[in-house]
Amino acid sequence: MAEVVKMPKMSDTMTEGVIAKWHKKIGDKVSSGDLIAEIETDKATMDFESFQEGTLLYIGAQEGEAAPVDSVIAVIGAEGEDYKAALESEGAQAPADGEKKPEKPAAEKALADKPAVEEAGDTAKVEAKEEEAGGGSDADAEAAGATIIRMPLLSDTMTEGVIAEWHKKVGDQVKSDDALADVETDKATMEVTGYADGTLLYIGVEKGQAAKVNDIIAIVGKAGTDVTPFLKGGSKSKTEAKPAAKPAEEKQAAAPDKQAKPEEEKQEVQSDSSSRLKASPLARKIAKEKGIDLEQVKGSAEGGRIVKKDIEGFTPSTKQISEAPPVSAEAKASAGTAAVTIPQFIGEEKYTEKPVSQMRKVIAKRLSESLFTAPHFYLTMSIDMDSAMLARTKINEFASVKISFNDIVLKAVAVALKQHPNVNSSWLGDKIRYNEHINIGVAVAVEDGLLVPVVRFADGKSLSHISAEVKDFAQRAKSKKLQPSDWEGSTFTISNLGMFGIDEFTAIINPPDACILAIGGIQQVPVVKNGMVVPGNVMKVTLSCDHRVVDGATGSAFLQTLKSLLEEPVRLLV
Numbered sequence: 001m002a003e004v005v006k007m008p009k010m011s012d013t014m015t016e017g018v019i020a021k022w023h024k025k026i027g028d029k030v031s032s033g034d035l036i037a038e039i040e041t042d043k044a045t046m047d048f049e050s051f052q053e054g055t056l057l058y059i060g061a062q063e064g065e066a067a068p069v070d071s072v073i074a075v076i077g078a079e080g081e082d083y084k085a086a087l088e089s090e091g092a093q094a095p096a097d098g099e100k101k102p103e104k105p106a107a108e109k110a111l112a113d114k115p116a117v118e119e120a121g122d123t124a125k126v127e128a129k130e131e132e133a134g135g136g137s138d139a140d141a142e143a144a145g146a147t148i149i150r151m152p153l154l155s156d157t158m159t160e161g162v163i164a165e166w167h168k169k170v171g172d173q174v175k176s177d178d179a180l181a182d183v184e185t186d187k188a189t190m191e192v193t194g195y196a197d198g199t200l201l202y203i204g205v206e207k208g209q210a211a212k213v214n215d216i217i218a219i220v221g222k223a224g225t226d227v228t229p230f231l232k233g234g235s236k237s238k239t240e241a242k243p244a245a246k247p248a249e250e251k252q253a254a255a256p257d258k259q260a261k262p263e264e265e266k267q268e269v270q271s272d273s274s275s276r277l278k279a280s281p282l283a284r285k286i287a288k289e290k291g292i293d294l295e296q297v298k299g300s301a302e303g304g305r306i307v308k309k310d311i312e313g314f315t316p317s318t319k320q321i322s323e324a325p326p327v328s329a330e331a332k333a334s335a336g337t338a339a340v341t342i343p344q345f346i347g348e349e350k351y352t353e354k355p356v357s358q359m360r361k362v363i364a365k366r367l368s369e370s371l372f373t374a375p376h377f378y379l380t381m382s383i384d385m386d387s388a389m390l391a392r393t394k395i396n397e398f399a400s401v402k403i404s405f406n407d408i409v410l411k412a413v414a415v416a417l418k419q420h421p422n423v424n425s426s427w428l429g430d431k432i433r434y435n436e437h438i439n440i441g442v443a444v445a446v447e448d449g450l451l452v453p454v455v456r457f458a459d460g461k462s463l464s465h466i467s468a469e470v471k472d473f474a475q476r477a478k479s480k481k482l483q484p485s486d487w488e489g490s491t492f493t494i495s496n497l498g499m500f501g502i503d504e505f506t507a508i509i510n511p512p513d514a515c516i517l518a519i520g521g522i523q524q525v526p527v528v529k530n531g532m533v534v535p536g537n538v539m540k541v542t543l544s545c546d547h548r549v550v551d552g553a554t555g556s557a558f559l560q561t562l563k564s565l566l567e568e569p570v571r572l573l574v
Helices: 084-089 106-111 116-133 138-143 247-254 281-290 308-312 318-322 329-335 358-373 386-395 405-419 463-478 552-567 569-573
Strands: 003-006 016-022 035-040 045-049 054-059 066-068 072-077 146-150 160-166 179-184 189-193 198-203 210-212 216-221 376-384 425-427 432-434 440-442 444-446 449-451 492-496 515-529 532-546
Touching: 003 084, 035 072, 072 084, 138 146, 146 198, 160 358, 179 216, 281 308, 358 449, 376 552, 386 405, 386 532, 386 552, 386 569, 405 440, 405 463, 405 492, 405 515, 405 552, 405 569, 444 463, 532 552, 552 569
Parallel strands: 440 492, 492 515
Antiparallel strands: 003 072, 016 035, 016 066, 035 045, 054 072, 146 216, 160 179, 160 210, 179 189, 198 216, 376 532, 425 432, 444 449, 515 532
16 A cells, blocks of 8 residues: 655754655665655755655655655555555645656656657646756756756755855766865855766856755766756756847947947047047046046057046146136135135045855844844843952963853853743744743854854853853854854844943844843943942943843843842852
8 A cells, every 4th residue: 555755854943854865766666764865954964764665656846845844755655556545645636637747767758658749738847847946857867867966955044055166177077975065155164065976067156156045056977968958947058059149249240349348448549629639538537527637638548548547647737736717806805815726636436346145145134034023122231240350350260261251141141041031932923932941142253244153051051161162163153164053042142242342232133032132341430339439340231122022021130130140240159
């Protein structure tokens, strides 16, 4: 009897999986324990083994396609068995007659005897689906002895990746475990392996260019294999002929002296009937904007022609300044003083544009969603840090690693969260999750933006342990060596800009957390103690709260506990 194979739940946060590769095709024999597919989850690519025995009758999700957890991805049964009843019992729709049937082995396809009209209809449907998917069918490629390599989903927030480096070039031999390319995601740079043995036949995305998840980035196969059929509707092969020139372009080609060139180089010598000067149109335009008399400019191009660089490098002579229109006697009298001659200043407008990095794109998207979706409110409190400063000095006399104020604040936050679980919560749309574990995200600035590695179970760790872990995270974040498991699962976030001399600021909540704490620098200011004004060391903190989860009184109680812990650090040891 036919049995359905469902998408397994391979991690606690997985909601769907992407079929990275099928190791079996329809018609193949399958034994219990056989590797039948590789599945990309939200955290890694894992092998999926069969628990059934029989023949693979049906494939519900093609390579590169996503399927929700517990949805039907395949059916295994006796050879030739009707599997439609098994699909219908799971609520899945079986292919109707006339629709595109599941892929058959290549030999079976060649022998299939179908009416010409039906075959043409099926072909049209296949081509339409391939165009939507951005390329040819992976099964067709496999039948021809080639493997299509697509942009993998390397993080839960990734929508596209940028090729940072190719380690192979077209024509090179590739092994299945070879590092084919480095891909820059929104959070890190990771390797993409070859997945197959053979020759690198095609590269679809150049170094520095972006490709959407599941787009074709390369094809590996037998040397000499024609990859053109697999690229329909997708990336164009680099060897493809370019489209024919349009009539206007042909006309330009026929007149080489009128071909388009860079603006600075293309300007022709123009003879003005009313002037003996030779100057390019661009030079005339710039001179007019800057009020420069072309008579005073010496041309450096052929025949004394004035070009852009002559205008940009021109300095008005004393003669030109003195030849400014004379000020009338009436104007002088009305001003009551001598006219002031304003010298000319020649400047140039400049700017640099850089493409938005993957990390910056996701930061913009996620924080925009957070700010405009979660109703933020802010609570600010001043904390006397005199005792914390003395405690830190004493601790560092014995600690194996140097303890920072950030480490002390992180530990105090973890202890305070234990007493205020409502703050250590997450908004999940139709429910609120009150987390009993305490995982604190620490915002780390990197070249392209911001990463938030997570100190897990922070309430149970010593200051030395926290300090060593945070330092390691910061170092790996800056060298782009953090892995998805390092930044997932926070229940509360800390952002500290005190080391930059910032007094106070507000931070945007890092979803799905309900709160984020913004920490300012320690300032030496006058404070009142025992009725007297004395110097004090004060640090301001601001708690950003999601009002859907945390109310003002709840957030205030948390800050009061945090304040008491930092003003009496010995309480952290209790």
